[in-house]
Amino acid sequence: MEKTVITATARQIADEYLRAWLAGExxxxxxxxxxxxxxxxxxxxxxxxxxxxxxxxxFATTLVxxxxxxxxxDDEHAATVYVVDTPAVKDIRGMEYLxxxxxxxxxxxxxxxxxxxxxxxxxx
Numbered sequence: 376m377e378k379t380v381i382t383a384t385a386r387q388i389a390d391e392y393l394r395a396w397l398a399g400e401x402x403x404x405x406x407x408x409x410x411x412x413x414x415x416x417x418x419x420x421x422x423x424x425x426x427x428x429x430x431x432x433x434f435a436t437t438l439v440x441x442x443x444x445x446x447x448x449d450d451e452h453a454a455t456v457y458v459v460d461t462p463a464v465k466d467i468r469g470m471e472y473l474x475x476x477x478x479x480x481x482x483x484x485x486x487x488x489x490x491x492x493x494x495x496x497x498x499x
Contacts, residue, residue, distance in 0.1 A: 385475035386448030392473070392480060393455045397441030400433045409479035416485040427483075437461055451475055464495045 383391075387392030388407055397402035405428055414421040416431060421430050446454040453473045458466060472479050 383478060384450050385453040385473060386446055388446055388475050388478065388480065389453035389455050389471075389473050390443070390446045393443050393446065393471070394458060396431060397438065397443060397457060398433040399438060399460070401435050401438050403427070404431065404435070407480055409476070409481045412479075412483065413480055414483040414485060416483075417487065417489060431479075444475065446471075464491045467491050 392404050392407045393495040394399075394409075405424065407460075408424055408427055410424045411423060412422070412427050414427055416430060418430070421427055438459050442458045444458060446456075447454045451474060453475070455471045455473070457470070458468050460466065467487055469485065470485040471486070474482035480497055
């Protein structure tokens with residue numbers, strides 16, 4: 376009997392990944408990230424899983440609220456839209472464009488609205 380292999384689409388993987396980090400479940404989210412991931416973020420380019428953990432973990436573990444607005448995608452790419460609140464800043468809107476290869480996220484383009492963060496810093 377032939378074994379059927381079912382692979383998740385980029386959309387499914389992105390949905391699982393975002394829901395995990397929005398819930399503060401960093402290890403669950405990172406299990407979907409490739410060891411050689413490349414991330415392009417407003418703070419600069421990040422390479423490798425260890426570097427990506429340093430980028431994601433401090434943010435994801437301090438969220439007060441995270442809402443996944445939508446995930447659009449196909450077999451290889453997905454775009455996610457989310458809104459988060461941190462203890463200091465409310466309504467940070469962001470998106471990620473993800474590339475998935477062999478069931479792992481290999482490339483992340485992370486974009487978020489830095490204006491609420493800048494306003495909070497100038498008022499604090």
